[in-house]
Amino acid sequence: MTVSASTAPPQEEAPPAPAPAPALETVPEAATEAAPAPERRRGADTRALTQVLFGELKELQPGTPEHNRVRGALIEANLPLVRYAAARFRSRNEPMEDVVQVGTIGLINAIDRFDPDRGVQFPTFAMPTVIGEIKRYFRDNVRTVHVPRRLHELWVQVNSATEDLTTAFGRTPTTAEIAERLRIAEDEVLSCIEAGRSYHATSLEAAQEGDGLPGLLDRLGYEDPALDGVEHRDLVRHLLVQLPEREQRILLLRYYSNLTQSQISAELGVSQMHVSRLLARSFQRLRSANRIEA
Incomplete structure (x- = not known):
């Protein structure tokens, strides 16, 4: 007291x-x-x-x-x-x-x-x-998205510099001004800003709240036109191995090397008519072995 x-x-x-x-x-x-x-x-x-x-x-x-x-x-x-x-x-x-x-x-x-x-x-x-x-x-x-510790610590400095420059200029500072203040590259500032926002992983299929837009998967994704060709190529590869070796070679020369029937006949030493018959027989075998068409 x-x-x-x-x-x-x-x-x-x-x-x-x-x-x-x-x-x-x-x-x-x-x-x-x-x-x-x-x-x-x-x-x-x-x-x-x-x-x-x-x-x-x-x-x-x-x-x-x-x-x-x-x-x-x-x-x-x-x-x-x-x-x-x-x-x-x-x-x-x-x-x-x-x-x-x-x-x-x-x-x-x-x-x-x-x-x-x-x-x-x-x-x-x-x-x-x-x-x-x-x-x-x-x-x-x-954080569900973890960033490097150095980047996280640098983001704290970027955030502090942004507040100081906003007070000094009366406006939001540019990336170049922040980089000059901290004496770092502009790319590092952009990386820090991106890292500062990376707290949660967003589902690609989740609809965007408020703006009524579809999910990121619908907005950012696209249909690859060559996607269907992957299945077709895999199917053709599976069917080709079931043909005799000479018929496989004829198909490769015709459709992968783009040779004409005349050039193939000269390559194999058989007549052009025989090449045509072998091609027709190969197609028949491929169609019969194709379970999808069957």
Whole structure:
């Protein structure tokens, strides 16, 4: 109690609540554009309560009911910090309740590691831990399409540079501007942006929601005109092996080497009429052996 009494005089001439406000990261600043004064007061009250609770927690034995009660009160008081951090990941299309739960794990870890005697505001200490826990969750649990770690880490830098340049230029920066800012190639920037969007595999047959378009399979696929020829070639290969060797050679010379019957007769040393009869006999055998036509 003597500590609070010794700090009372400076509080009388200027209340300390507004002074530490910037130390609460950007939690009040981001949410107070519509009503800055009430949010600022709420943030000051949260900081004051957090400071008192940490003072009590330091004097308690871990594992005791009183220690658990104060620790739970600290978690409850600083949940707005977790919700603020989770709001940065709304574009990931992941249930916000799950993201908040993961961020709460980071908050608990920060509470367990925080030392109030170091003179650092708790939100300043806790925010990197909360965001790091959420990012780890997205990296290890959410992605069904895994990208190289280097590309994922570079995507974080690309995303940060995009936000900074958007604020500086008042518009979305180009790929060249982002590449110049990070001193990397434009192809790497494009790869990072593509990797950042690759969280879930999309079914080729799933219909596109909202736009009424057919699935990717119908939009991106096409019918190969040579596809039917694959079955025909396989069937012909199966039937050809059933012919005598000379008839196989005549068919190959006629339809694969494109020789005329006269050229084939000269090649084999038989008459053109005989070549014609052999071709006709081969066709007859092929048709009789073709189960599809039968």
